[in-house]
Amino acid sequence: MSGILIVAEHEGGSFKKSATELLGKATQLAAALGTSVSAVVLGDAPAADLGKYGATTVYQVGGDFSSYDPAAMTDALAAAIAQAQPDVVLAPASYAGKDAIPRLAARLDTGMATECTDLRAEGGAVVGRRPLFAGKLYGDVKISGKPAIFTVRANSFSQPAAGGGAASVVAVAAEAKALTKVLERKAPSSTVADLTEADRIVSGGRSLKTAGDFDAVIRPLAASIGATVGASRAAVDAGMAHHNEQVGQTGKTVNPTLYIAMGISGAIQHLAGMRTSKVIVAVNKDPEAPIFEHATYGLVADLFEVAPKLQAAFEKALS
Amino acid sequence: MKVGLCAKVTADTDARLKASADGSSFEVNGKVVVGPYDAFAVEEAIKTKEKFKCEVVSFTVGGGDDVVAQLRGTVLALGADKAVVVSDPALAGTDSLGVARTLAAAIKKEGCDVVFCGKQAIDDDNVQVPAMVAELLGWAQVSRIVELEIEGTDFKATRSMDGGVREVVAGSLPAVFTAERGLNTPRYPKLPAVIAAKKKPLETPDLAALGLSGGDVAAKAVTTAYGAPPERPKGRKLEGDVDTMVSELVRLLREEVKVL
Ligand SMILES: Cc1cc2nc3c(=O)[nH]c(=O)nc-3n(C[C@H](O)[C@H](O)[C@H](O)COP(=O)(O)OP(=O)(O)OC[C@H]3O[C@@H](n4cnc5c(N)ncnc54)[C@H](O)[C@@H]3O)c2cc1C
Numbered sequence: 001m002s003g004i005l006i007v008a009e010h011e012g013g014s015f016k017k018s019a020t021e022l023l024g025k026a027t028q029l030a031a032a033l034g035t036s037v038s039a040v041v042l043g044d045a046p047a048a049d050l051g052k053y054g055a056t057t058v059y060q061v062g063g064d065f066s067s068y069d070p071a072a073m074t075d076a077l078a079a080a081i082a083q084a085q086p087d088v089v090l091a092p093a094s095y096a097g098k099d100a101i102p103r104l105a106a107r108l109d110t111g112m113a114t115e116c117t118d119l120r121a122e123g124g125a126v127v128g129r130r131p132l133f134a135g136k137l138y139g140d141v142k143i144s145g146k147p148a149i150f151t152v153r154a155n156s157f158s159q160p161a162a163g164g165g166a167a168s169v170v171a172v173a174a175e176a177k178a179l180t181k182v183l184e185r186k187a188p189s190s191t192v193a194d195l196t197e198a199d200r201i202v203s204g205g206r207s208l209k210t211a212g213d214f215d216a217v218i219r220p221l222a223a224s225i226g227a228t229v230g231a232s233r234a235a236v237d238a239g240m241a242h243h244n245e246q247v248g249q250t251g252k253t254v255n256p257t258l259y260i261a262m263g264i265s266g267a268i269q270h271l272a273g274m275r276t277s278k279v280i281v282a283v284n285k286d287p288e289a290p291i292f293e294h295a296t297y298g299l300v301a302d303l304f305e306v307a308p309k310l311q312a313a314f315e316k317a318l319s
Numbered sequence: 320m321k322v323g324l325c326a327k328v329t330a331d332t333d334a335r336l337k338a339s340a341d342g343s344s345f346e347v348n349g350k351v352v353v354g355p356y357d358a359f360a361v362e363e364a365i366k367t368k369e370k371f372k373c374e375v376v377s378f379t380v381g382g383g384d385d386v387v388a389q390l391r392g393t394v395l396a397l398g399a400d401k402a403v404v405v406s407d408p409a410l411a412g413t414d415s416l417g418v419a420r421t422l423a424a425a426i427k428k429e430g431c432d433v434v435f436c437g438k439q440a441i442d443d444d445n446v447q448v449p450a451m452v453a454e455l456l457g458w459a460q461v462s463r464i465v466e467l468e469i470e471g472t473d474f475k476a477t478r479s480m481d482g483g484v485r486e487v488v489a490g491s492l493p494a495v496f497t498a499e500r501g502l503n504t505p506r507y508p509k510l511p512a513v514i515a516a517k518k519k520p521l522e523t524p525d526l527a528a529l530g531l532s533g534g535d536v537a538a539k540a541v542t543t544a545y546g547a548p549p550e551r552p553k554g555r556k557l558e559g560d561v562d563t564m565v566s567e568l569v570r571l572l573r574e575e576v577k578v579l
Contacts, residue, residue, distance in 0.1 A: 111539030
């Protein structure tokens with residue numbers, strides 16, 4: 001083995017949660033495989049800091065990557081990989097991880113596994129376990145090309161504690177050629193985490209009936225625990241919540257620590273998007289609702305009665 | 320201008336899945352459909368055809384009679400002029416890169432200027448093929464688009480990224496676009512068109528006809544050990560009136576599972 005390389009994403013110089021999460025897992029895998037961990041960083045970020053989480057070397061590709069293009073990112077990563085010669089590459093299953101990483105795999109003529117929820121060392125290699133059919137089936141992916149590339153679903157592994165010293169930083173020069181140009185970026189004003197990265201989610205379903213009730217009941221309840229708002233497709237189709245907020249097979253796949261489903265029946269397509277949540281709370285007035293089969297804690301009750309009381313209890317508990 | 324689209328026929332979202340006892344294979348119970356995201360790609364291809372008065376060719380890797388019937392009943396009935404279904408025994412165990420290599424060769428042979436795909440197929444959920452096709456062809460790619468304008472050979476596309484971020488990006492054809500929900504509203508095929516589609520050309524080249532060999536599509540990523548999703552610990556319903564349930568829930572979240 002000549003090591004595990006992780007793709008450390010950052011936004012304006014601050015590393016994303018995925019960077020440390022991947023370093024934590026890579027460190028465990030490297031210990032089992034008797035190899036070392038390195039990272040690749042595109043553009044300006046405090047690369048040496050990644051040493052605190054187990055990276056011995058950080059390959060830093062110079063240039064301005066603040067504007068994203070998958071071809072340019074592929075050029076940059078390919079240059080870093082040519083220098084690092086890793087056997088394994090781990091990347092987050094973020095937008096870029098799903099857009100540029102497959103392009104990279106094709107460039108390097110190797111295989112990849114998308115959105116793994118577990119990784120293990122076996123027979124001197126890394127094996128990825130991942131959901132298929134929106135999580136109704138799981139399978140192990142083994143890769144014979146070099147490097148073996150795995151993208152990882154957010155929150156699949158715990159965050160490592162900071163230790164260690166600074167990593168040595170190797171500057172990489174790459175000719176990164178963008179094939180598209182970003183004209184405009186529209187970011188939502190909210191400060192809560194994206195659904196796909198959120199640690200807590202409160203979702204509402206058709207039962208909310210109007211956008212007014214959704215806004216009055218679900219959003220403040222979510223805000224009381226700093227959760228991101230989600231919705232069933234029925235709620236989105238009825239105009240109560242935005243497309244971006246849909247959880248499920250044709251919406252976002254989420255993996256929070258806590259998922260609270262308010263008046264959601266638990267259709268197979270909704271479950272597909274949230275079934276890996278660590279703790280699921282369901283509030284539904286129908287005791288037979290399928291969501292209860294998956295809920296850690298179920299409350300058979302009217303959500304309009306539960307929501308304000310729960311919000312008050314959360315506010316009190318967290319004050 | 321020639322428009323390409325990649326369509327995969329997959330199990331529908333309500334299909335039931337069961338792994339075999341030894342995990343070497345799995346069984347799908349349910350009907351097959353052209354994937355929901357591919358349906359947005361089909362609609363965008365037809366809209367592009369209407370604007371440019373050009374030809375639309377659909378590309379699929381592998382497939383039996385059910386796949387051909389689906390393609391005729393949807394993609395061809397909706398307005399694609401021809402379907403190419405690459406069929407070769409060597410494709411049986413291939414991976415995303417093998418599929419992408421096959422599609423890229425077929426797309427190149429047809430001489431397309433733009434290719435539409437769904438953002439992902441809903442069976443293996445790999446989200447790999449479109450980007451790989453773009454790379455193999457040396458084209459630009461814009462994934463998860465919700466808006467698209469093509470003028471001449473220039474395009475402006477809006478992509479939906481993580482965290483609700485949207486970016487408007489510009490570039491030039493040729494390019495691969497992947498469709499996100501919201502890009503358009505797919506129309507339904509009309510009966511006369513479904514009947515007429517039965518006579519539309521559908522080609523089934525093998526790999527050799529595309530200048531490829533079995534070795535070109537040999538899998539580098541292999542899936543094994545199929546199984547059910549990880550078991551969730553059994554949950555429970557809380558008892559009592561709403562006030563009791565709410566305070567018990569908050570206690571459990573803090574003390575039992577420690578997530579608050
Ligand atoms: C191709 C396809 C893709 C799909 N993709 C998705 C997807 O990505 N995400 C998704 O969510 N769905 C998806 N669906 C739709 C899915 O099948 C369901 O229709 C949808 O999830 C139902 O949403 P819901 O639970 O809000 O509504 P319903 O199923 O109508 O459930 C409402 C629930 O609220 C309960 N309720 C009503 N009033 C109250 C009250 N006052 N207090 C407490 N409980 C109450 C009811 O008992 C019921 O269980 C898809 C469907 C298809 C065919």
